Amino acid sequence: MSAAAADARALLDVYLTAIRIAIAEQFQYRVANYFYMIGMIVEPVIYLVVWSTIAAQQGGDVGGYTAGRFAAYYIVWTLVRNMNIIFTPYGWEWRIRDGELSGMLLRPLHPIHWDLGYFAGWKFVVIVLWLPLAAVLALIFRPELAPTVLDVIVFAIAIWGAYLIRSVLYWLLGMISFWTTRVGPLFEIIFTAELLLSGRLVPLGLMPEWVQTIADFLPFQWTFGFPIEALVGGLPPDRLLGGLAMQALWITIGAVAIRLVWPIAVRRYSAVGN
Amino acid sequence: MPNASIPNPPPEGASGPAIRVAELRKTFRVPVRGEGLRAAAASLVRRETRDVDAVAGVSFEIAPGEVVGFLGPNGAGKTTTLKMLAGLLHPTGGxxxxxxxxxxxxxxxxxxxITMVMGNRNQLQWDLPALDSFELMRAIYRLPRDEFRRTRDEFVELLEVGDLVRKPVRNLSLGERMKMEIIGALLHQPTVLFLDEPTIGLDVTMQKRIRTFVAEYNRRTGATVLLTSHYMADVQALCKRVVVIHHGRILFDGALAALAADFGATKTISVSLRDGSADLSAYGEVIGEDEGRISLRVPRAAAAETTxxxxxxxxxxxLTIEDPPIEDVIEQVFAGASSLPSAEAVDPAS
Structure with missing residues (x-):
């Protein structure tokens, strides 16, 4: 076996172990997980009720979105939202202050691999928990959903692409904690921009043209709107595959940036008291 | 202990020191401001900082297989030095x-x-049994499964943790958790161990168990150990050599036994008299009397004459003459030479 193949195999072993650990941890808190999931669907149900009401008042649709399409959008939203859960940038403050980072830095493994593997494992539990909730929501709100095989395949890839984009970009953002102690307000600005420009609050197709133009230059829509639209939007193949390419581009940008910034950030690590 | 019957390969660079430190320095820039609201407001406009030399040019070498105690009061620079050696901190110089x-x-x-064990830090998965964290170490350090299981089981046996490895870490006592931390930290059989207060907060039995384990690991694997501890029992049990650091500078580097000779400002003379008790305060400071045996503390230079x-x-x-307890010696080292008592013997009979 070549050295590169051995490295890849060893890294896969780390990921599988991290996934197993995450799943085992989530199984420790089954009830808490269900409450978490129920809490998680409150937000899209509010959006769904509001938009369904507006659609009904406007004669059945808003900008081409019928009540059934809104239902499909926001039910798929619940899964995509959970796939978007990553190691929060706020966690860096705690990770540095508490000394957890010191332990991670002692290991011959870049800490991002643990985060990627652990939160990926978390998703498997979430998907299992999501299925019955999605079924209940579907029975109540009657979504219009008729994806093609390509839509389903692209969606299955895109939700992991979204996870990776968010992981690398917010990991990068979190590293600001190496330079300044309190970075919460900055994160809030970014999260607000993401809420508006990702398709989380409103499908991007309903936003003004200029907002959509801004969104085209940012990564947010590829983490939220694109995976949802891939399944429910009836996008043509070129837009589906183009969307995956855009995801790959943002993942690459984030990964390269981490590779460049991480060694500089680690040099600034003070580890005082930890 | 793993591979006990197989001779360990000599560590890389075995011909030279395992650890070499030359004029190592670490300076932290810390914000400073006065008290009160005015100072807080002023710091919004202009932030003042000052440089703190946590480690101010230390030099030492440690040979492969050596166990060295790294001693010093809180804030002396011990942990900062260890963190620089473990690659956690980037040195300012040296x-x-x-x-x-x-x-x-x-x-x-x-x-x-290498490994670093920090006595007050938990590196294990809190909600899961330690076995799961050990499995993660296996994957990270790419340990062959058979070798991993053999090492793990031997450590579990040596530290007598048995089925505790199957209990969630959050349900373990501090001492039990520390044992798991040490197992997790040594599964990859490191050649150099940085142990930062590994027995802090543990009861005497647990401290002893961990000391014995570290000594056994060192004996069987020939690992190099740099240990910080505020418990002198740890140092006396494990280290022939100590490096004493204070205010980021090395005050002493040598044999533990020589520390008392170099820095012990006093000697303890214990004397039994034929007719029992007597007032010997004129000869030195009476520090104890037990069943007719009186202990006197006298200046080191006056010990022979007092005797x-x-x-x-x-x-x-x-009559016996002894060095003071090592704790007292260390205290004297940190306190500096200013507190040394007068070195003249007094003859109450003259």
């Missing part, structure tokens, strides 16, 4: 090599061969 590698480069080849006077003036049946 040089350090561990097993021939520069730690701040954080090369995998080095990280695979002569005691033997000449009193009906002595037994």
């Amino acid at each position: 040089e350090a090599t561990v097993l021939g590698h520069v730690p701040s480069r954080r090369e995998s080849a080095l990280l695979r061969r 002569t006077l005691l033997l000449r003036n009193l009906p002595v049946v037994d």
Whole structure:
């Protein structure tokens, strides 16, 4: 076996172990997980009720979105939202202050691999928990959903692409904690921009043209709107595959940036008291 | 202990020191401001900082297989030095090599061969049994499964943790958790161990168990150990050599036994008299009396003369001269030479 193949195999072993650990941890808190999931669907149900009401008042649709399409959008939203859960940038403050980072830095493994593997494992539990909730929501709100095989395949890839984009970009953002102690307000600005420009609050197709133009230059829509639209939007193949390419581009940008910034950030690590 | 029957290969750079430190320095820039609201408001506009030399140019070498105690009061620079050697902190100046590698480069080849145990930090998965965290270590350090299981089981047996490895870490006592931390930290059989207060907060039995384990690991694997501890029992049990650091500078580097000779400002003379108790306060500071045996603390330089006077003036049946407890010596080292007592013997008979 070549050295590169051995490295890849060893890294896969780390990921599988991290996934197993995450799943085992989530199984420790089954009830808490269900409450978490129920809490998680409150937000899209509010959006769904509001938009369904507006659609009904406007004669059945808003900008081409019928009540059934809104239902499909926001039910798929619940899964995509959970796939978007990553190691929060706020966690860096705690990770540095508490000394957890010191332990991670002692290991011959870049800490991002643990985060990627652990939160990926978390998703498997979430998907299992999501299925019955999605079924209940579907029975109540009657979504219009008729994806093609390509839509389903692209969606299955895109939700992991979204996870990776968010992981690398917010990991990068979190590293600001190496330079300044309190970075919460900055994160809030970014999260607000993401809420508006990702398709989380409103499908991007309903936003003004200029907002959509801004969104085209940012990564947010590829983490939220694109995976949802891939399944429910009836996008043509070129837009589906183009969307995956855009995801790959943002993942690459984030990964390269981490590779460049991480060694500089680690040099600034003070580890005082930890 | 793993591979006990197989001779360990000599560590990389075995011909030279395992750890080499030359004029190593670490300076932290910390914000400072006065008290009160005005100072807080002023700091919004202009932030003042000052540089704190946590480590101010330390130099030492540690040979492969050596166990060295790294002593000093809180804030002396012990942990900062250890963190620089483990690759966690980037030095401000000077040089350090561990097993021939520069730690701040954080090369995998080095990280695979060192470990650092921090007594007050938990590196295990809190909600899961320690076995799961051990499994993660196996994957990270790429340990062959058979070798991993053999090492793990031997450590579990040596530290007598048995089925505790199957209990969630959050349900373990501090001592039990520390044992798991040590197992997790040594599964990859590191060549260099940085142990930062590994027995802090543990009861005496647990401290002893961990000391015995570290000594056994060192004996069987020939690992190099740099240990910080505020418990002198740890140091006395494990270290022939100590490095004493204070205010970021090295005050002493040598044999533990020589520390008392160099810095022990006093000697303890214990004397038994034929006719029992007597007031010996004129000869030195009486520090204890037990079943007719009186202990006197006298200046080191006056010990011989005081002994002569005691033997000449009193009906002595037994007399011993000892160095003070190591804790007292260390305290004297940190306190500095200013507190040394007068070195003149007093003859109450003259």
